[in-house]
Amino acid sequence: MRLYRWLLRAYPAPFRRLYGADLEADFDDLLARTRPRGRGAVTRLWARTVVDTVRTGLGERLSRRGYRAGRSRVRIPRTGVADRVADAWQDLRIGARALGRSPGYAAAVIATLALGIGANTALFSVAYGTLLRPLPFASGDRLVRLVQEAPPATDPGAAPARAGFSVTDLEAYGAGVPGLVEMSEFHAMTFTLIDDGGPHRVRAGVVSANYFEFLGLEALHGRVLHPDEDHMGAEPVIVLTHGYWMERFGGDTAVVGTRVRMNDRVHEIVGVLPPRPQFPVAGDIFLPISACPTRSDPAFIADPSARMMWAYARLDDETDVAAAGQRADSLLSALAAADPAPYPVERGFDVRVVDLRDDMVADVRPLAAALLAVAAFVLLIACANAAGLALARAGRRLRELEVRGALGAGRGRLVRTLLGESLLLAAAGGVLGLGVALGGHDLLVGFAERFTTRAQEIRLDGAVLAFAATLSVVTGLVFGAVPGLWVGGRVRATGMESGAATVGARGRMLQRWLVVAQVAVAFAVVSAAGLALRTAWTVGSTELGFETTSVASLTISVDKERYRSPDSARVLFDRLAASIRQEPAVGKVARVVMGPLSGYMHRDAFFIGADADGGEPVTALSRVVDPGFFEILGMSVERGRAFTRADGPDAPPVAVVNHTFYERFMGGRFGVGATMVRCHGPDECLPPTTIVGVVADVRFDGPDEPVAPEVYEVARQNPVYGGENLVLEVRGDPAGLEQAVARRVQAVDPDLPVSDFASLEGLRQERTRPRRFLAWLLGGMAAVAAGLAVTGIFGVAALSAASRTRELGIRRALGATPANLTRRVVGEGLVVAVAGVGAGLILAWGFGRAFASFFTTILWGVAVHDRLTLGLTALLFTAVAVAAAWGPARRAAALDPMQVLKEP
Amino acid sequence: MSVTPELHTRAREFLPLGAPVFHILLALGHDTLHGYGILEAIEAKTGGEAAILPGTLYATMNRMLDDGLLVEADRPEGADARRKYYRRTPLGHAVVAAEAHRLQVLIDVARSEATGTRAAEGGETA
Structure with a gap:
């Protein structure tokens, strides 16, 4: 009854x-x-009542009746609005009955529109959830991020890149920029957390204690951080994110107050956060700055150039983003004037203030916009296609409509009948389209997660439903207007006289234009998809240059506090390798920092020659590896030698470089045996290393990263890094290997967590998945677009030939050969296709220009205006047009002219 | 209830009647009924065929009250206190009579045509 009372609000x-x-x-x-009478009867009553x-x-x-207490006796004229509603209702019912008589037509149009509306709804939900919805934080529109840009320390000549903030910076901006209130800081760390379930890796956000208050977040259970937990020496505490709490502790509230070990200290879990998008990056736990070993190190705090933290602030009511930016800029000038060393403004050091929402979704914006545009294109084609179908149907029904006109239905009423039909079809398409959107929802969220943590906010909620409903109505009006207006004009012009049962010359022209438009838009969509597919294919078929199928990798996180001395780390890794090698399915084992396809890379500056003064520094990727590494990955040695067991901690330091390094930096001037110095900063150079060999180029950072100069050094001659990878040669069945290896590792040290166990082939697939997904997504939409456009071409060719049987017969009788007629009909199909392709080329070019940043993000190894892709697409549509026209043309040519002319 | 010529002229302005209006007027007859009573009467008199729902009923009656075809009536003895009661006005009576007459004429025409057609068909086969 409450539902019914709510329903009565309709009045x-x-x-x-x-x-x-x-x-x-x-x-x-x-x-x-x-x-x-049963549940069925009740349901029917409800359904009828809702409609009624x-x-x-x-x-x-x-x-707009006045409901006065004393009733007027004025008669409402029978053409009142209430009657018009009744008429509209009747139009819809007539429409529904008429559609019931042509289920094929209805199904075709509904399916077409469902795909268009579904794609748009799904992508709108992404755009709305990530770009448009206000941030789910308190006064989210006043939150800003401060960004510093600095020239990289290892390569002072390179362009400035995003740098973090040092403690000195944070204090300076916090105190010195009027209008910025409540500075808050964040940095991401990965730690090993040891609880009753054993050791495991956690992604930690290290934040100032005001961070949660800053975002307006309160704890779901327990508490968030106390202000005094910012002070160094405070008892270490952690706050769990909702996702981690559910996954690790199954949502058990008793976990609040318990203790876990991390960084060789005992931490108390003091609270659990509500389910909000994790900000600014996805993570498992939060801890105060006093609990982070790096952040609380006095040397780190004192160093004004130790820039690691992200800085956030809230604007007061009088300040906007631009004003805050200017003030931060002038503060920077003052800081640089006082102490130029940490603020090299003359080399491009800079500070900016950006809106937090823009910052969070910067990566997803071009993607969402371009995909939405493609989806809109698909819907346009769907509309044009449906309009073409509706036009053909209106042509067949002209007789019926004329009869209704003669019986007194006005022109407006007839147009409305057609509009009623199209609205019904669009509504059905919209409902089905919602199903399409719902079906693709999880896939899209998974895709968007790679670009923004706001992906969690993507939902099919009221706003999205309203969008789908509006889109359905607009779609219905747009594709219904074409046949509606055509019929309206026609009924007025010819009345009952017309005997033609198909669309006439004007109608055919309209159909042709619709097909030209479809081909043009489909061309743009197909060429965009072609580019994405070529990228995916290029990335998928690029040789990495090393063995991926029989090699697995894993991460072991070594506690740097416990294995501080190089000797203890060496002993640990020797024991680990020996232990893992006992596993029957494992062959050789080697250690590597920032392993193949791990997603991590590191660049260093090197001076080739005897010492740092010997020449210009060169920048190269740097990896430290065990001797067996090259052999496990099947990398060939081109010159000199690979590392051996003899390259121990007490032997002279050695390095191996890759082919590109040798060709670019050494060729001609230095040979194997040259020395090299590595520097971490202008004045921090390590002892010289001898280059003992050159290995072949490989793509350790993935198929879509260019091959760069690279230097390999010996792990045993370098300090322990922390997060170390092991690569294993896998022989035989890898099933259950992960658990077996983890047991072997924990037999050596029970506090060492094993994570990221995967085959290198698996890592490669994982890395290229977003490109494949995008290629599939665009390819799917392109297939729909092309399919619709092709149906349009076929339809027009068939209709045009059929409605001109008589004309063609006469031509034949007057001496045209079958070949003449075939050429004529095929030629007309070709004209439509060529016009569509021409317009499509312009559209594709404009699309490439308008979404340039999207294309640079998604393409790799293919140019935006790739001639091959555009040429193949053009060829495809032209070929389809010829093929479509061929059948009808042959039939027309085979006509017996006498037979045709005898027909009435 | 007699229909004056003046009332008859006014009643003809309402023709043809919408189906719900006609059914409501017929259902009321000379009785005083509440809304649900009208719904039941319509169902009973038409054998359940023309069942209308409350929304249509009240929207239609609202217009009929404005037009003066119905009036709210006093509650009969022992009536349901939750509900309002309605009865036909003389104008409502005149309108339903006029509509019935109009339909009667149409039915007569249709009948005679149907018989005529059948006769013609018979003639051809003979």
Whole structure:
């Protein structure tokens, strides 16, 4: 009954005051009477009642009747708005009945529109959830991020890149920029957390204690951080994110107050956060700055150039982003004037203030915009296609419509009947489209997660439903307007005289234009998809240059506090390798920092020659590896030698470089045996290393990263890094290997967590997955677009030939050969296709220009205006047009002219 | 209840009647009924065929009250206190009579045509 009372809101309030009680009482009685007849009867009653209420409610609202206490005796004219609603209702019913008689047509149009509306709804949900929805944080529109840009320390000549903030920076901006209130800091770390379930890796956000208050977040259980937990020496505490709490502790509230070990200290879990998007990056736990070993190190705090933290602030009500940016800039000038060393403004050091929402979604914006544009294109084609179908159908029904016109239905009424039909079809398409959107939802969220943590906010909610509904109505009006207006004009012009049962010359022209438009838009979509597919293919077929199928890698996180001395780390890794090698399915084992396809890389500056003064520094990727590494990965040695067991901690330091390094930096001037110095900063150079060999180029950072100069050094001659990878040669069945290896590792040290166990082939697939997904997504939309456009071409060719049988017969009788006629019909199809392809080329070019940043993000190894892709697409559409026209053309040519002319 | 010529003229302005209006007027007859009573009467008199729902009923009756075809009536003895009661006005009576007459004429025409057609068909086969 509450539902019914809610339903009664369809009526205007005065009407409800007059009849609400009676309506409720009557419906109550009706329900009571219907219930004994079963659930089906009750459902039918409800369905009929909803329709009845909405219909009459709409009528009452539109009639603007004055509900005065003393009733007027003025008669409402029978053409009142209420009657118009009744007429509209009747139009819809006529439409529904007419559609029921042509289920094939209805199904074709509904399916077409469902794909278009579904794609748009799904992508709108992404755009809305990530780009448009306000941040789910307190006063989210006042939150900003501060960004510093600095020239890289290892390569002072390179362009400035995003740098973090040092403690000195944070204090300076916090105190010195008016309008910025509540500075808050964040940096991401990965730690090993040891609880009752054993050791495991956690992604930690290290934050100032005001961070949660800053975002307006309160704990779901327990508490967030206390202000005094910012002070160094405070008892270490952690706050769990909701996702981690559910996954690791199954949502057990008793976990609050328990203790876990991390960084060789005991931490108390003090609270659990509510389910909010993790900000600014996805993570498992939060801890205060006093609990982070790096952040609380006095040397780190004192160093003004130790820039690691991200800085956030809230604007006060008087300040906007631009003003705050200017003030931060002038503060920077003052800081640089006082102490130039940490603030090299003359080399491009800079500070900016950006809106937090823009910052969070910067990566997803071009993607969402371009995909939405493609989806809109698909919907346009769907509309044009549906309009073409509706036009053909209207042509076939011209007789019926003319009869209705003769019986008194006005022109407007006839147009409305057609619009009623198209609205019904669009509504059905919209409902089905919602299903399409729902089906693709999880896939899209998974895809968007790679670009923004706001992906969690993507939902099919009221706003998205409203979008889908609006889109359906607009779609219905747009594709219904074409045949509606055509029929309207036609009925007025010819009345009952016309005997033609198909669309005439003007209608055919309209159909051709619709097909040209479809081909043009489909061309743009198909060429975009072609580019994405070529990228995916290029990336998928690029040789990495090393063995991936029989090699697995894993991460072991070594606690640097416990294995501080190089000797203890060496002993640990020797024991680990020996232990893992006992596993029957494992062959050789080697250690590597920032292993193949791990997603991590490191660049260093090197001076080739005897010492740092010997020349210009060169920048190269740097990896430290065990001797067996090259052999496990099947990398060939081109010159000199690989590392051996003899290259121990006490032997002279050695390095191996890759082919590109040798060719680019050494060729001609230095040979194997040259020395090299590595520097971490201008004045921090390590002892010289001898280059003992050159290995072949490989793509350790993935198929879509260019091959760069690279230096390999010996792990045993370098300090322990922390997160270390092991690569294993896998022989035989890898099933269950992960658990077996983890047991072997924990037999050596029970506090060492093993994570990221995967085969290198698996890592490669994982790395290229977003490109494949995008290629599939665009390819799917392109297939729909091309399919629709092709149906359009076929339809026009067939209709055009069929409606001109008589004309072609006459031509034949007058001496045209079958070949002449074939050429004629095929030529017309070709004209449509060529016009469409021409317009499509322009559209594709404009699309490439408008979404340039999207294409640079998604393409690799293919140019935006790739001639091959555009050429193949053009060829495809032209070929389809010829093929479509061929059948009808052959039939027309085979006509017996006498037979055709005898027909009435 | 007699229909004056003046009332008859006014009643003809309402023709043809919408189906719900006609059914409501017929259902009321000379009785005083509440909304649900009207719904039941329509069902009973049409054998359940023309069942209308409360929304249509009240929206239609609202217009009929404005047009003066119905009035709210006093509650009969022992009536349901939750509900309002309605009865036909003389104008409502005149309108339903006029509509019935109009339909009667149409039915007569249709019948005579149907018989005529059948006769013609018979003639051809003979």
